[in-house]
Amino acid sequence: MNKRRYTCIVCGRSFPEGQGIIITRAGITLAFHSKSCLAKFFRLFVERLDEKEFRRAARDVIKELEEIRKARLRQKVI
Numbered sequence: 001m002n003k004r005r006y007t008c009i010v011c012g013r014s015f016p017e018g019q020g021i022i023i024t025r026a027g028i029t030l031a032f033h034s035k036s037c038l039a040k041f042f043r044l045f046v047e048r049l050d051e052k053e054f055r056r057a058a059r060d061v062i063k064e065l066e067e068i069r070k071a072r073l074r075q076k077v078i
């Protein structure tokens with residue numbers, strides 16, 4: 001079986017499909033071999049985003065994650 005290989009865009013390490021973190025959007029594939037490489041990219045990426053768009057997206061994701069946390073708490077009560 002020939003698994004597809006990816007190259008980490010942060011450190012250049014090569015890794016097989018099923019490992020690492022792959023994000024594809026708008027025709028761009030971002031491949032990270034580890035969470036620490038993803039975190040490094042994320043910090044640089046956030047600095048370059050339009051502030052308005054960043055604020056909107058950040059609030060939206062924070063709200064979504066809060067709701068997931070609340071739903072989990074409710075499940076524990078029952």
Ligand SMILES: [Zn+2]
Binds near residue numbers: 008009012034037
């Ligand atoms: Zn890496």
